[in-house]
Amino acid sequence: MINNNQIIRAIGIDVHKDSYSISAFDPxxxxxxxxxxxxxxSKSVITYLKRLKKEIAVPVTIEIGYEAGPTGFGLKRDLEKAGYTCHVMAPTSIYRPAAGVKVKTDAKDARTLAKAVYWGSYSEVVPLSEEDESYRDYIRMRDDRKEALKKAKQNLLSFLLRKGRKYSGNPWTQKHLSWLKKQEFESPIDKLTIQEYLNEVTRLNDAIVLLDAKIEEFSREDRYKDKVDKLRCFAGIDTHVAMVMITEIGDYNRFTSAEAFSSYLGLCPGEHSSGKSTQKGGITKAGNSHCRKLLCESANSIARTNPYKKSKRLLERQKGISPDIISYADRGSTRIKSKYFNLVEYGKNANVAKAACARELACFIWGMMTEHMESRGEIRETVQQVI
Structure with a gap:
């Protein structure tokens, strides 16, 4: 929030890929x-700001804000290089009337943002470094290939199902792949079709293998190695998930507590309370959906591991790591397994239990990344808080 005796202008920018709508608020x-x-x-915005300062003709404090979106942090970086203070605001944190608004325009949105900048009524999105952003985008590209592979496999199986061909065992095993390659059709067009589907699955599989090898190489760099080695001590986290959690989040110390971090990921329960009535809902699903999805998968993996024996892969990952780190990770894994089975026994849906375990895992990750490991063993919980 701006608060001084100087001439002040709070600038709101409604950002789109084709144009920027700008409004200056005079408090x-x-x-x-x-x-x-x-x-x-950015050049057009900087020219606008120079003209505004020239028009005011006296020393002026200028603060600028725009909503986080697909355009990224380039505008913020360019404005700060030019000497201006710029904030990237989380869209869900900006107040907007819930009802009664009949007109929505870019100009009105820019005014709303300008007032939010002045009053400080928003949550700021902290950008990654440009280097971390580049690594993050590479890893996202790998995950896009993974989604494309999933779709390609579905397309192939759907084609075969239409032709009355159905495999009775587990799909995508070596036996299944061998079965796929032996499928013969009388129609030359059908032969071309299945070959194209198989080629696409093979191409994407090979691409993902190469991308994973490159990500493994990135994880061995000095900037990431120590953090990756720590996170891989958890049973359900290997190199890919560890790199996602590092490159997507950046500085974990910007979160004041484990609860704040899990809330950022949208893993905390929603609430609808009025008067004496308090009603908890499902998780908010706010924040970074990529991290939330992977944490749910990792928590599910941890919950289903053998509680009495570590796998060979986990033992290999923990080799040479500090005993304190290993003990902390093991404590987290044990707690997550216990929570999952307790919730399922209590009658909770399996997906609800997974989300609760993902929240627990997020808390333990925050403790490890911020070196607050001594406090994560005693996380307060009730069944109502985790559903």
Missing amino acids: QTTNFSAETTVAAD
């Missing part, structure tokens, strides 16, 4: 001025 008069639409590039 002394509570009026908006210098409202315009410029080309969607």
